[in-house]
Amino acid sequence: QVQLxxxxxxxxxxxxxxxxxCAASGFTFSSYAMKWVRQAPGKGLEWVSSISTTGDTTAxxxxxxxxxxxxxxxxxxxxxxxxxxxxxxxxxxxxCAKVGQPPAxxxxxxxxxx
Numbered sequence: 001q002v003q004l005x006x007x008x009x010x011x012x013x014x015x016x017x018x019x020x021x022c023a024a025s026g027f028t029f030s031s032y033a034m035k036w037v038r039q040a041p042g043k044g045l046e047w048v049s050s051i052s053t054t055g056d057t058t059a060x061x062x063x064x065x066x067x068x069x070x071x072x073x074x075x076x077x078x079x080x081x082x083x084x085x086x087x088x089x090x091x092x093x094x095x096c097a098k099v100g101q102p103p104a105x106x107x108x109x110x111x112x113x114x
Contacts, residue, residue, distance in 0.1 A: 002026040002104070004096050009108030016086050020108060022079040022096030030074040033099035036081050038092035038110075046092070049081065050099055063089070086112045 008020040020036070035050040049070040050059045058070050069082040079096050091112045095103030 004103075004105035006094060006096055006105050006108040009094060009110045011111045011113065012086055013114050014087060014112055016112070017082070017084045018086065018110060020081040020083065020094055020096075020110075022081075022105065024077045024079065024096075027098075029072075029077040034072060034079045034096060035099050036070060036079075036094060036096055037103055038090075038094045040089075040092040043092075045103070048094070051079070083110070086110075088112050 003025045005023045006020060008018060010018060012018055030053060033050060033052050036048040037045050038048050039045050046061065048061055048064055049068060051057070051070045051072055055072050060068060067083065067085045071080045072078065083090065091110055093107040093109050095105050095107045097103040097105065
């Protein structure tokens with residue numbers, strides 16, 4: 001069955017960096033565009049970034065543009081999100097998912113606090 005296992009979250013100070021990873025299994029990873037979404041406490045899901053099947057095309061929410069970088073390694077079935085210059089507003093649970101589908105992974109928590 002489809003499995004998406006996010007990791008890499010944690011507590012970081014404002015201005016710090018984290019790298020999230022998503023290990024995919026149970027489907028042909030290289031055939032699907034992928035995305036990261038997040039949900040802050042008391043708020044709805046927010047799309048963060050997407051990447052095409054080959055990684056050639058990426059897109060970002062305005063709130064993270066210039067600070068976050070999405071990438072993928074199809075040989076390792078892994079999706080990544082490099083997050084730099086983190087702000088308190090980036091604090092949320094982060095999910096990876098196939099584009100066009102709701103998140104269904106285990107999620108990883110990002111806390112940004114001094």
